[in-house]
Amino acid sequence: MQDELLLIKEKVGQYVDRRIGEFERLGREGRTHYDFRPFLDVDMDTDIFSELCFCILTANSSAVLGIKLQKEIGPEGFMNLSVEELTRRIAEKGHRFARQRAERIVKARSKWPYLQELLASGRKGREIRDLLSDPCSPYKVEGFGLKEASHFLRNIGFKDLAIVDRHILSYLRERNLVPQNKTLTRRMYLQAEQVLERVGEKLGVTLAELDLYIFYLKTSKVLK
Structure with missing residues (x-):
């Protein structure tokens, strides 16, 4: 398991490093430029609200479709278009x-x-994640659970959150690192996150980086 990820790290590490840099810039400056080549012929400028919208769009869909929509609609469109026009686009x-x-x-x-x-409050990533995903929180984003909130926060520079999506779960289950349960409860999500932390520690990478490496292993793409 560790050997295959080390090989992937050697193969696509430059692209993962570039993506992490784009995430960090987005969190630090409020804007970033993404370049998904050579995996997807898309590059674009974006801001933090646009990234939130990307994560709303990608849930139960695909990163490729989310990226294409993010480029098509753009930051101004996400902030200003009507429900009807957004629906059409x-x-x-x-x-x-x-x-x-x-x-x-x-x-x-x-x-x-x-x-x-x-x-901007300075709270830890996992505390913010809970506030974005808890139905009782005033900060709850409709459509956000732990996975979507983690996805958004990772994409704006937080490095200590796991995005336990179908690719990550498949990877963990194939290696018998988590139970084969069909339903992903909060407890199981956090257990999977702990497993991924241990994998990352052995490889010397953050959870943010590890997600991109496993995603590449499952899809042959470094996206987000």
Whole structure:
């Protein structure tokens, strides 16, 4: 297990390092430029709210579709387009839940000033994750569970959160590192995160980097 990830690290480490740098710049400066080549012929400028919208769009969909929509709609579109126009633009790219995602983006837009305050509060990543995903929290983003909140925070520079999606779960289950349960409860999510922390420690990489390496192992792409 460790050997295969070390080989992948040697093969695509430069692309993972570039992506981590893009994430860090986004969190630090509020904007970044992504270049997904050679894995996807897309490059784009984006901001933090656009990244939040990307994570809303990608849930139960795909990173490739989310990236294409993020480039197509752009930061100004996410912040200003109506529900109807967002729905049309999202549907044109073939997203199955266009109206639902458009509504979630507009709801997140209305909370954005409060979410910005939360992100600037200096709280730890896992505390912010809970506030973004807890249904009882005033900061809850509709459509965000632990996975989506972790995804968003990783993409703006937090390095201590695991994104336990289907690719990561498949990797862990194939190696009998987590139970084969069909339902991913909060307890199981946090257990998987602990397992990934141990894997990362052995490799000398953060959870943010490890996710990108495992994603490459499963998809042959370094995306986000």
